[in-house]
Amino acid sequence: MEQKWSGKVAIVTGGGGGIGRAVARRFAQEGARVVVVNRTAAKAEQTAEEIRAAGGEAIALPADVSLEADVSRVVADTLAHYGRIDVMVNNAAICPQVRLTDLSLSQWNEVITNNLTSVFLFSKAVIPAMLQAGGGVIVNVSSVHAVATLEGYSAYAASKGGIAAMTRAIALDYAKENIRANVVLPGAVHTPMLESSVKNLDTPKEEIMRQWNDSQPIGRVGQPDEIAAVVLFAASPENSFMTGATLVADGGMTIEL
Template sequence: MSWHDKVVIVTGGGSGIGQAVCLQAARKGARVVVVNRTAEKGEHVAQLIIDEGFEAIALQGDVSSEADIQRVVAETISRYGKIDVLVNNAAVCPQVRLTELCLEQWNHVISSNLTSVFLFCKEVIPHMLQAGGGNIVNVSSVHALGTLEGYSAYAASKGGIVSLTRAISLDYAKQNIRVNSVLPGAVHTPMLEASIKNLDTPKEQIMNSWKESQPMGRVGTPDEIAEVILFAASQENSFMTGATLVSDGGMTAEL
């Protein structure tokens, strides 16, 4: 589709994959709403877009807060009058074994990663219906398919996103709203670096082991995942809904 004047909301847009989605969407001609819990990071990305001559605004918001989500959607509609694309990308990823995970931590992961998708879709879809359609991409993870020690809450939330995506896609398939999920593998983002910062092994050694363990011999880049997300949201991809797109360098193909 032509991205010219399309309004795109990206959660977790202040860094990593979210930042790459924001920049690529803006360069295609979209008007981008950068949503981030830390206002400074969102404002930084929006300014990068503006400095390149494109259009963006930054809205601070905690995706685990229904009130914040309602405010972000209301401000977007007030500013632009519509929402064409929603990318649910924001997530948290603590690495804690199940018996060491308290209920508060569990609830925080589920509300930030999974409930946020429900709430954003719930707020945005009525506006898409009024406009005659729209596209939603929910960023899950290969942890929805296979996981590692210490990721019980994260894996549960990401598996839930895949199932929720399928269900929402069926609810609105006849109303021209497509909903798909993208499952990144190991991608060099601040989240990946944060997940290893407290380990005793030097970061460089861990990153090298991550690269060597991938079938392609390297981890992915945020730009590579952003391309998949924007493909999922594009009108050229108009017959795909409820789908799960895996972009993991072959990780889940390997025994």
């Protein structure tokens, strides 16, 4: 039986860990050739090596997703290596916790460029290749912070809300040209980003993680593979009628009063 993504090419940003790594591995398991993009070269290569060790096909391309030159290089190298781009997963993000009045302009710009501008740059760079090939799909990983947030997340929430809005605009711009765009809103997921956000000298990490688990309606935080499954659903050609959609995977977080 042929794998669903056999012969297809997927670029995954932030593929060196957390949700991005899970997405990259899942696409490879389904037969896709995966381009793992990460700021840290060693992390990108580690994911690519894991994929190859499991019998999949992947290359690692280190890049700063906020820089147009790096984005252009990744897309050009992908086309040179594989000749096509079928799926673009914009997942890379940073998440400092700083209250608005304590946030410097440089910190604000860093969050916006890494989280939001990167989606613009990669989408703009891959769409011409997708158009030439007759279609493609973009899946953007936003966050529940796009619709509800916590203290200290002003820049992050703004960037993630922007991703959700931009996804709808991309979907509309290219709806008649067989390019679909959907956005996934994860809730609390057990990733290095979440662990770094619970660093607290007064409270042991294990206790904070227990509190995170207990605070979720479903009784636990999510796992990266659970978000990867939603990303693949959003990208799947079986869902060819779905574009501009917002898919929430948050363990019930945003439905609780």
